[in-house]
Amino acid sequence: MTTLILWRHGNTEWNAEHRIQGHTDAPLSALGHEQAARVAPLLARRTPAAIVSSDLSRAADTAMPLSQLTGAAVRPDPRLRERCYGDWEGLTMTEIATQFPEAHARKRAGEHDLGHGIEPPADVMKRVGEALRAAADAAEGQTTVVVTHGGSARYGMFDLLGWPIEQLGSIEILGNCHYTELHRDRVRGWMLRAHNVGLVKGGSPGYE
Incomplete structure (x- = not known):
């Protein structure tokens, strides 16, 4: 059975400050490095055939x-x-509410078209889903660890499982250094085996 483990990165200073990171290349904090070192042995026991990362x-x-x-x-x-x-990158939600009140209100209402250079969810699902399928196909019948981000992991999971984007809010975002496990069965297709699994505490649920 082909397995994908979607592993969210460790903590960053912007996580601690609840700042939106997106494509901004915010580095791991000391805590983030410690989290990765603690969780790595757990995933190593799964003997991954490949590691793919953002x-x-x-x-x-x-x-x-x-x-x-x-x-x-x-x-x-x-x-x-x-x-x-x-x-919005680099800002907290409080700052966004002040600087972009109309777009912030649309987000709270569950709308997807937010403007301001924000990537549409359907586009995120498509690109992450393509990357996950490519990773799975390259290691058919084996386990691959995919190191990614909280939001993109959730979008990619929804794409593989064929879940409607309107239900995105029903699944919590991964904590720092937590992971989702998906299996691909030749008959049943993709199945969710586990979600938000991890050893560390204090992971930020913020936008990654």
Whole structure:
């Protein structure tokens, strides 16, 4: 059975400050490096055949302890980046509510077209879903760890499972260094086995 483990990166200073990161290359904090080192042995026991990572440093650096334990090289894939949040990146939701009140109100109402250079959810689902399928096909019948971001992991999971985007809010976002596990059965297709699994506490639920 083909398995994908979608592993969210460790903590960053912007996570701690509840700032939206998106495509901004915010680095791991000291806590983030510690989280990655603690969780890596758990994932190494799954003997992944491959490790694929977002090309942003907070994901790539999270992948490194696992790479060192398993000997598997980290393959970067920019399609695994977080949703681009355009003008909102670097801001807290409180700041966004002040600077972009109309768009903030639309977001709270569940609308997807927010403007301000923010990537449409359907586009995120498509690109992340493509990256996940490519990773699964490259290691058919084996386990691949995909190191990505909280939002993109959830969008990609919905794309693989064929779940409607309107239900996105019913699944919590991954905590820092937590993961989702998906299996692909030849008859039944993709199935969710586990979600938001991890050893560390205090992970930010914020936009990644």
